[in-house]
Amino acid sequence: MRTLVTGGAGFIGSNLVDALLDAGHEVVILDDLSSGKEANLEQAMARGAILEIGDIRDGEHVTSVVAKHRPEWVFHLAAQMDVRVSLEQPALDARKNVEGTVNVLEAGRLHGVQRVVFSSTGGAIYGDTELIPTPETEPCLPMSAYGQSKFCAEQYLGLFHRLYGLSSIALRFGNVYGPRQDPHGEAGVIAIFCGKLKQGERPKIFGTGEQTRDYIYVGDLVQAIIAAAQSSETDPINLGTEEETSVLTLVRILTDLSGIGGDPEFAPARLGELDRSCLAVTRAGDALGWTPATAIAEGLEKTWASTPDP
Incomplete structure (x- = not known):
């Protein structure tokens, strides 16, 4: 299986890259290295992973990388993920998290990607809810621009599935x-x-x-991410510890x-x-067989x- 990991030089992304390589996948990484580090990928690149440097806001570049490598799965982790930055610069946050996601989905639609796994947020998307632990059925009322942009990006996953049949899933991470x-x-x-x-x-x-907060260890998280790619689920799934x-x-x-x-x-x-x-992580257990x-x-x-x- 050939896979593309956006944001693959970052904390979660590089751990996911290692796990994909361990599972025998071919891995391409797209990262602008603004926060990710090439040092995180030294061992992965020695094992055959390929790094393409670029910004997900550049739709033409994203499409060219997908056209060049023809991944079957795309793990979309590249994002603006700082809540404070999102409140200070909400337009920047939206360009990276919404426009960047649309660029990834459009590239996938054009070049035959089978499955897109999107890293959303469970910590910020539900807002100040009284229902704890919070299930996926709870209304999303974010209290930050970061949570709002991730929720908006989730809606584009649904749009591309309805219009074009592009299979995708949003995973709502706890605090990794x-x-x-x-x-x-x-x-x-x-x-x-x-x-x-x-x-x-x-x-x-x-x-x-x-x-x-609900703190989830990165090694557990990446196993759930891979399980989500292997599934046919399309509704959002929380990934935390409850x-x-x-x-x-x-x-x-x-x-x-x-x-x-x-x-x-x-x-x-x-x-x-x-x-x-x-x-709440009951759905992750039922749908992905993951705990x-x-x-x-x-x-x-x-x-x-x-x-x-x-």
Whole structure:
């Protein structure tokens, strides 16, 4: 099977590339390297993966890459994924997450792609819901431009399926963490905390620290992504653990692992921040035969061990 992974040099994408290669697939990566790192792909490229450098907002380039390599599956992970950036620059967020997705779908339609797997968000798409854990049937009322752009992109998947029969699925990720997540970015609080502790600094908590999220280990996630490509499901599916973990709990576990004491630093809560987010994953089990395997303590231990020294 020949596959294309947009955003394949990033944290989740590069882990997915490795898993696809392990499963015997041919892999092409499309990434503009604005946040992804070529270093994440060194082993993959040594194993035959191909890197094409380009921006998903450039529709002609996306189409040329798909025409050149003729992938059967496309895993679309390239995105603007910083909630704060989405609120400061909503038009930029929409161009990357909506227009970029339309470009991928159009290229797939033109050149015979069999299946598109889209990385959506469960952490931001439902908004401030009272139903916890949140199932896929809950209305999507995002509280950030990022969640809104992902929801809009999901609607284009449905449009291309209705008009052209292009098979696709949106996977609504929880808060993903694990090896290769950038500790200097804004998307992954666990990586940021690990980076701070490695430098001997105190983690910074925005708000009270009592806010919860559904943290899913990247190794579990990529197995679900591949299972989704193999399925015929077209309705959105949550991928999480169905367990809430507070920011304060993360800090406690990581300080125990690191052996670095001291209280965290607190800062005001950020605009668009949800108090609680946790995903119901019954449908993932029923439709994909998938369940998360890595408990938060185990995943944090693996993540801490993989965090490079400063």
